[in-house]
Amino acid sequence: MSKKSFRQAINEAMHQEMERDPNVILMGEDVAGGMGAPGEEDAWGGVLGVTKGLVGTYGRERVLDTPITESAFVGAAAGSAITGLRPIVELMFVDFMGVCFDQIFNQAAKFRYMFGGKAKTPLVVRTMYGAGFRAASQHSQSLYPVFTHIPGLKVAIPSSPYEAKGLLISAIRDDDPVIFFENKMMYDDEGEVPDEAYTIPFGEANLTREGKDVTIVAFGRMVNLANQAADALAKEGISCTVVDPRTTSPLDLDTILECVEDTGRLVVVDEASPRCNMATDIAAQVAQDAFAHLKAPVRMVAPPHTPVPFSPSLEDAYLPTAAKIQEAVRMTMNAAQREVA
């Protein structure tokens, strides 16, 4: 156990799994870096340095730079997965899914079903999401609701370095296609991470706070904001449970329902655009399955229905914050309450 950054945790997961299983390969734009260039071999290690050092250990046969052709190489990853490899493919920004979505959602996601169960597709797509980076509309989206919508995909969103390493190792060992969402604002976040390999199972939510008044469900970077909000609210005498589902597909709905049964109130925090997002997904399922336990209206915290703006003044206003979460929690506490059994 030692302090590691989110970036290091992810890097370490790949290192250890590539060492453990020779069928694990890594590909993507500049994941090694420097192909055909005069300069040093391991020039980049990914645009934000997440794959740094892997090519030095595993060589260019297993750490493959690619041309900028996401359809071809994401599809190649899918094709290699059904023929015996266990590829990790880096789709740099999830915003780029628009040029290769077919290979993910019509091919990789559906092989097993279309082929009557006679294929497995152990594919991991690592990708960056999230706003706050001043990267504007085409490099700041969250988009995990789109992948969560698609049957056949699994979707993991780590909320800390510890979660990142354990979930990524699970993803690599998983026999189904997994889309692994890394919040680009978190790469330098530090936390305790075991040195050895470990897995965190998919579909098992983590409770980062336990309280009795309100259940807050949040994903990825929003978990930290939810924790901050919970800490601040505790000082006001409002006690919150914070649920990090870890994976949106599969979703540990049971744990969420149990928490709502205990607290009677739900706030869902989502960094994705507000329509058909994870906040609506969870709020709706709770309103269907735990209605009798709800004392107050569910509340959703999400950005407005706009593209992500560039200007810092706008982007800061765009994103959910701990203050907005606190406000939502207070609203559920102040709403007309209803008696429950």
Added chain:
Amino acid sequence: MSKKSFRQAINEAMHQEMERDPNVILMGEDVAGGMGAPGEEDAWGGVLGVTKGLVGTYGRERVLDTPITESAFVGAAAGSAITGLRPIVELMFVDFMGVCFDQIFNQAAKFRYMFGGKAKTPLVVRTMYGAGFRAASQHSQSLYPVFTHIPGLKVAIPSSPYEAKGLLISAIRDDDPVIFFENKMMYDDEGEVPDEAYTIPFGEANLTREGKDVTIVAFGRMVNLANQAADALAKEGISCTVVDPRTTSPLDLDTILECVEDTGRLVVVDEASPRCNMATDIAAQVAQDAFAHLKAPVRMVAPPHTPVPFSPSLEDAYLPTAAKIQEAVRMTMNAAQREVA
């Protein structure tokens, strides 16, 4: 006014708008048909005959066949829209969005915002959706939740020939990009359709039934099933309001909330995959904004979280039906009810 099929209604809308405005053009694979082939000119008029006859009237300069390169021609439509044309582009099956989504969601949808309001993009993407056609996993998806999720897009889903004509004319005259979803099972459905051009405004829901016990919200082909269910339920003494929002973006949430305030119960019927879909979107917003009026849990009717199967026995079981809607309505009626103001 005369009886027309859904197909004819859509065809007529395009005819009349192309006549009215010389800047309206149409493009897509075989929307005319027969390019370079020895046979007759208007060979196809689209794979299901929806654009038949248009090339005869407006010529190949305004009715453009394309190679099978959706990124290029959907993008070309977007580029032509910001430079002065009003293109209608046919993306044959919405399942094919995976090869051209970037041009829709990162380009067309975001121009106006990214360019600070200094562009307009009067683009219509007509596309087929829906299961029941025995067309299997890659030709049967609904996917409108994915488009609804994207700020900058509008999404229309007509539920009858009358709706189709009016909504399509509105879409063509709209200055924003509109994704127009046609359920492929409905092309031969008939209904009364005015001969002259007319518009149906976006964001104004239509109440096809008014009742006092349960509000059923449904889209596209599901509206008909909801109506059938409502008729059957009426015989059991359960009185339903059926809401057809017509457009999912913009969404007429106000009307839905008003209906729920009246009935106190909500069932949402969605043909799209169950996670992060329109059913969750609406159920969640109602649970947030009309919670005090809900007498019973919201209920969602949607397919299971699987790709669309090919075999008729499976596909029939996959789809929502009037019977399933009735069952959901009965569940809300039988659930522990709660007093509301």
Added chain:
Amino acid sequence: MSLQMSREELLHTYKTMRTIREFEERVHTEFATGEIPGFAHLYAGEEASAVGVCLHLDEKDSIASTHRGHGHCIAKGCDPKAMMAEIYGRKTGLCGGKGGSMHIADVAKGMLGANGIVGGGAPLACGAALTAKTLKTGGVAVAFGGDGASNQGTTAESMNLAKVWNLPLIFVLEDNGYAEATASAWSVSGTPVKRAAGYDMPGVQVDGHDVFAVAEAAREAVERARSGGGPSLIHVVFSRYYGHFEGDAMTYREKDEVENLRRTRDCLNLFRERVGEAKLLDAGELDAIDAEIKTLIDEAVAEAKAADMPDPLRDLETDVYVRY
């Protein structure tokens, strides 16, 4: 073009082409009865391509196919009975009835699936070739695609990727003159062979009615791929006998186009003529194959019709994930 095939190869070639033809003709007639659900895109007339190429492949090799995939499936060794059952949507189908005509696959045999997305297969074939290269299996991969698919961005990207990664891959561009109702003469600017040259990739055009020509070109390309020489392209030119899909009235074609083709350029007839002239096989042997295949397909249809549909309660929600 020489007839460099062993007797065994000759028999295999004829029998496989005949199986495809019989299969497709029968799907055509059965489709007309309304009993087959959904779409069917028939490969009749194009048999020489699938068979001439797959002749050089074994189970360690992979192919990615198209919406017009029945021929590729049969040529790669899929069981025609299980295929027919799949097309009928039966539980006994190769994909348990979940895939249907457009998604027949048998990964264990290296058949990575028909594909409902035009251009969808080429990247997958790159992946199969990458597996072969990485695991040093000695295998190669083939990406089948139509003239329409040749314009799709995935095809271009895959050609570059295959070249840059030096993959053991063969692009087989099946140019049957049309993509739906659009002529390839219009939709494909330049030529496929010149496009391959744009990527420094060897390319050759062959007469797709002549299985010997296809087989010869494929032999060269497969050998190049197996020996580390990288990807190649084969532009196969021929025609489809039926409409784009069953139900297409083909108003865009010359009235007697297909009739003429059947008469003068049919791959099975040409094969018979060539092996007859060269006295390699005699007509009796071939007739016997024809009879055998007819029986096989009769049985396939009968068994498919008799088989159970999948059970919605048991089968609808399985096979989505290995574990969820």
Added chain:
Amino acid sequence: MSLQMSREELLHTYKTMRTIREFEERVHTEFATGEIPGFAHLYAGEEASAVGVCLHLDEKDSIASTHRGHGHCIAKGCDPKAMMAEIYGRKTGLCGGKGGSMHIADVAKGMLGANGIVGGGAPLACGAALTAKTLKTGGVAVAFGGDGASNQGTTAESMNLAKVWNLPLIFVLEDNGYAEATASAWSVSGTPVKRAAGYDMPGVQVDGHDVFAVAEAAREAVERARSGGGPSLIHVVFSRYYGHFEGDAMTYREKDEVENLRRTRDCLNLFRERVGEAKLLDAGELDAIDAEIKTLIDEAVAEAKAADMPDPLRDLETDVYVRY
């Protein structure tokens, strides 16, 4: 290559190249102070391409650009002050601060946007060309794209579409040797000119440090397009002076690669030498332009820094739709 430019064109060319250079050098130094938010991909070293091409365009013509778009914007007539304000995220920016460096656009000027998606612009340029053709405006469109973008499927699809539709379109492939840290020598198999030939499209390679060479090739391609002769490709070969984006340490390049280039192949120096040798403009005139531009960019930065940020309450949710 001849120097077929009027005196006015020569001055315009130099001034525009100098504006871009000064703009980019200044963004480079300002970026280092940490005051500029987000990414910046600089065009310094590549000025001859944008300027040599746009010399032949006017406001009825359109261009689609890339993530490295500042040069294209300036060459197409965007206001450098409004651009600078945009890069600083100010309300006075060309896009009101909503777009930033990667999305600068001025549709009224025919500048259809920088683009954050590699390969994203080519289809849009097809659309602009289609508008010109359909409305018979006499306009043409240009699709700028990098060596990296040249592999992207959208580029290939657009080349075919432009050819098949016979669009008035010019593909300008700006090959600066790298896509991020990957050399074009590795990632681009074959050559762009041969790829164009694959689509039966005229293609030519030019030295991108020589604005006269670029302008000459562009003149021919634009004339071809305007006169109904369809699309062309120009493969411009040169280098970028800075990293892929600001902050890139460029470990993948030779230590003195950029220094050498600046000394021997700088487009502004070469221009000065050429017009000096040919006695077309004198150094004093050019120095005066340099001084004028320096002032302009100083003002642009000062004004940008002084300008207001957009107001979250008022500006965040506007401009998503014309009407919603």
